[in-house]
Amino acid sequence: MKTSGKNVPERGREPQRASARVEASLSSAIHEHMLPPGTKLSEGELSEIYGVSRTIVRSALQSLSHSQLVDLKANRGAFVAQPTVREAREVFEARALLEPRTAHSAAARMTPDAIARLERHVEDEHTALAAGESGRALHLSGQFHVEIARIADQTIIASLIEQLTARSSLIIAIYWRKQNALCEKQAHHALIDAFRAKNGEDAEEIMKGHLLDILSALDLRERPRPEPELKAILGR
């Protein structure tokens, strides 16, 4: 038999298992605001922490830079990304184009199973929030939006929204105005209600309003840039 006892279960498709582990860990840490924006991510340090070689760390950092979560500067190293006010606005403009109509599509394809999955998402989010893990809650809240696109059977759009929600949660972690009460629960429940009724119009409108609510709950006036590129300007 080919399937003798030696095969490790579910060691399937993803290339570079170790690198993916480091990437996931760093991604969590960034989203949960453990690593403040601008933090230097030294390759040597990380390789010691995770017990892997710098090769692996570099690979993970490169992936994260593609996700726009870290900023790679030539011969300088990797830094936790600092989304600007402008980027913050643009991310939500992009989401405003994609998500409402995707929610509309999702409503048409909604199944009891899909609704159950969405409800579990909200529940998990609530649990995380109650446990004080606001970073994790933020991440789950984003995944809720991704899940809607998946239900709409739009893999590509789902992956775009995944990128955007990842950046969003970083943006929220930086620019969120009121510390308490993520009013998300309200909107997410309203969305689920619309989905249950297969009411695409409502879902679309609720999603549109929901995104605007998040955007307006951000404090995007101040510019929290400590010193932009002082050296680059004065250095010449």
Place this chain on the structure above:
Amino acid sequence: MKTSGKNVPERGREPQRASARVEASLSSAIHEHMLPPGTKLSEGELSEIYGVSRTIVRSALQSLSHSQLVDLKANRGAFVAQPTVREAREVFEARALLEPRTAHSAAARMTPDAIARLERHVEDEHTALAAGESGRALHLSGQFHVEIARIADQTIIASLIEQLTARSSLIIAIYWRKQNALCEKQAHHALIDAFRAKNGEDAEEIMKGHLLDILSALDLRERPRPEPELKAILGR
């Protein structure tokens, strides 16, 4: 003086110059259909061809896999991506959500300089087509769409569209029906006319129709999978 003769010009921001070069070269080759979908991209071979180490090649391949241009399989290597019929549809659905309204925004912000840039794009595309470089023409045609998002002052959306057009040109290379006459020129000129008149409504409609035209010019019925995973099915 700090600015003595030693500084190489424009050696600015991008990390890993060598890796970026390999990535660009491979990206071109894939877009221009030099490397057919499914082609194995062996690290050793590429490192010999480009005269760099496998480290660089790996880095480039990882980047390309993030752009969905190559498919990385664990312990198997890298292969030129083979977009499925379904992915093809989804890419154009995503573009349909993003581009028409972005064209609308662009019309409002249009300047003579921006129009000149768009016209040069079309011109370059025409030149490439006349020279028989249909792959390059395809790439330029995609860049035209990206440029519109840039003019609309939407960096994030522009980068999303860049991803989608990259995959689109791969899709077109595979599924395009009629070999000759990319009817793009027509639509692109019509778009420029609408932009010149700052007519957002028209631009939005033309873009919507343009994307539908491209989609309907694809032959998405046949499945050009030679042998998908013959072994995986028959091997057990």
Place this chain on the structure above:
DNA sequence: TACACAAAGAGTGTATACAATCTAGAATTC
């Protein structure tokens, strides 16, 4: 003859070593 097993070969995954670049601190000069 056909199937199963095994060994060799090829190719990817990872670690380490070396080279180039940048940063920071100390010494020297004006």
Place this chain on the structure above:
DNA sequence: GAATTCTAGATTGTATACACTCTTTGTGTA
């Protein structure tokens, strides 16, 4: 005393070497 240059340390960029996995081919047996 301040500024600039030089030197040393640290960090990133790249190459190479080794380990592990998968594929393939050859051989033996039913």
